[in-house]
Amino acid sequence: MKTFYIETFGCQMNAHDSEKVVGTLVGQGYRQVPTPDDAELVFYNTCSIRDRAEQKVFHRLDQFKRDGKGKTFAVLGCVAQQEGEKIFEKAPHVSLVCGSASYNRLPELLVQLETGSRRVAGLSLDTEDTFETPFARRDNPHRAYITIIEGCDKSCAYCVVPFTRGPERSRTGQSVLAEARQLADMGYSEVQLLGQNVNSYRDPSPAAWDFAALLRHVAQVPGLRRVRFTTSHPRDFVKDIVDAIDEYPVLCNHVHLPVQSGSTRMLDAMQRLYTREEYLRRIEWMKATRRPIAITTDIIVGFPGETEEDFEVTLDLLDHVKYDSIFGFKYSRRPNTPALTLGDQIPEEEKTRRLAIVLEKQRAIQIERNAAYVGSVEECLVEGFNRATGQWIGRTSQHKTLNFLRPGRDQDLLGRYVDVRVTRAGPNSLAGECVN
Numbered sequence: 001m002k003t004f005y006i007e008t009f010g011c012q013m014n015a016h017d018s019e020k021v022v023g024t025l026v027g028q029g030y031r032q033v034p035t036p037d038d039a040e041l042v043f044y045n046t047c048s049i050r051d052r053a054e055q056k057v058f059h060r061l062d063q064f065k066r067d068g069k070g071k072t073f074a075v076l077g078c079v080a081q082q083e084g085e086k087i088f089e090k091a092p093h094v095s096l097v098c099g100s101a102s103y104n105r106l107p108e109l110l111v112q113l114e115t116g117s118r119r120v121a122g123l124s125l126d127t128e129d130t131f132e133t134p135f136a137r138r139d140n141p142h143r144a145y146i147t148i149i150e151g152c153d154k155s156c157a158y159c160v161v162p163f164t165r166g167p168e169r170s171r172t173g174q175s176v177l178a179e180a181r182q183l184a185d186m187g188y189s190e191v192q193l194l195g196q197n198v199n200s201y202r203d204p205s206p207a208a209w210d211f212a213a214l215l216r217h218v219a220q221v222p223g224l225r226r227v228r229f230t231t232s233h234p235r236d237f238v239k240d241i242v243d244a245i246d247e248y249p250v251l252c253n254h255v256h257l258p259v260q261s262g263s264t265r266m267l268d269a270m271q272r273l274y275t276r277e278e279y280l281r282r283i284e285w286m287k288a289t290r291r292p293i294a295i296t297t298d299i300i301v302g303f304p305g306e307t308e309e310d311f312e313v314t315l316d317l318l319d320h321v322k323y324d325s326i327f328g329f330k331y332s333r334r335p336n337t338p339a340l341t342l343g344d345q346i347p348e349e350e351k352t353r354r355l356a357i358v359l360e361k362q363r364a365i366q367i368e369r370n371a372a373y374v375g376s377v378e379e380c381l382v383e384g385f386n387r388a389t390g391q392w393i394g395r396t397s398q399h400k401t402l403n404f405l406r407p408g409r410d411q412d413l414l415g416r417y418v419d420v421r422v423t424r425a426g427p428n429s430l431a432g433e434c435v436n
């Protein structure tokens, strides 16, 4: 029996792809081992969203340049798709390169390797299929991922994803529902629907559900208590999605809606297909619901041509929306992307300065927002236990971390839902005491 090791970089889509790859390999008779040292096959499932992410895989591969003899190295994911067979030149000890749109071919590529091919590649992007496998091996005991759409048809000027993951392909609503039901039967109470742009989901079967319709159906699967989804694109984020969340408490009251910039001028340059005002309208929909929806976002600072004024307008947006949390990034030039050739690149130190200002402002906003939860009782899914502090680690529907004590009772709470009274709040988490 052949052994393999896999390390995953990047987003949840990648994490879930790895779960499917593991399932596929195990189905083929391979056995997973916890370190590369013991493995005959070493897989890296890579990310190329920013340059730093891309460099990680080459660091890893470099470590094995000399002492990797006898092992087979495989590069999967976004760097594989982006760099293709150039990887064989950069890292001659790599034997397999395969992008996510070609994972259906992995078993066949592995057979080619075993039967003597020295180098094999799966780099086609023109598949109509999604990577569906009956064997996904689930890493998280509490939350299961379900892919609903692969690829991306947008062309944001900074982004490699349309090149690394290919065009959009939606799964049928029935296959998504079947997977959700199966996961609920297996005991998962929380699922997360995944896609680069879940909002543009469109059931390819005659039912032709849009994303809101899919949400309503998944929300009614018996046994599921929490349904999350990521990632949204403001252009395709219609009011009906917010209505569905408001109708079904099973749909978590958290939306990650990446804005990237608060300046319409920058949004235009980024080819985001919405204005600041259109984005804010979506925020208003969410602020008008019965259950308060937590809103999080992504911000890119230092996109080419971003002036001090554009930047100020982004800071003003943060003040206006008061996000529950944000991810902030310095713009990173990516191969093939429309922005690659733009003039007026912002110096690195200036990007660093702007990012620090954004994060500092957001920290103050989070302290203020989280403080408002003190005194309230929140339902938590218990996801862990911190031995050092004796606290359980809970997660609210809004996706906030709520650490709590449960005095006098030490039974295992993992995977259970409990009510917790919030007694303290910090910028990144809440703390409290279990009330049941």
Ligand code: 5AD
Residues within 6 Å of the ligand: 049, 050, 158, 159, 160, 258, 260, 298, 299, 300, 329, 330, 331, 332, 333, 334
């Ligand atoms: N540079 C910096 N950040 C980027 N992102 C995507 N591409 C780039 C890039 N070239 C950020 C966006 C996106 C998140 C996943 O990563 O904010 O929403």
Ligand code: SF4
Residues within 6 Å of the ligand: 009, 010, 011, 012, 013, 014, 046, 047, 048, 049, 077, 078, 160, 161, 164, 165
């Ligand atoms: Fe990284 Fe984007 Fe690929 Fe996810 S889709 S792994 S974030 S490049």
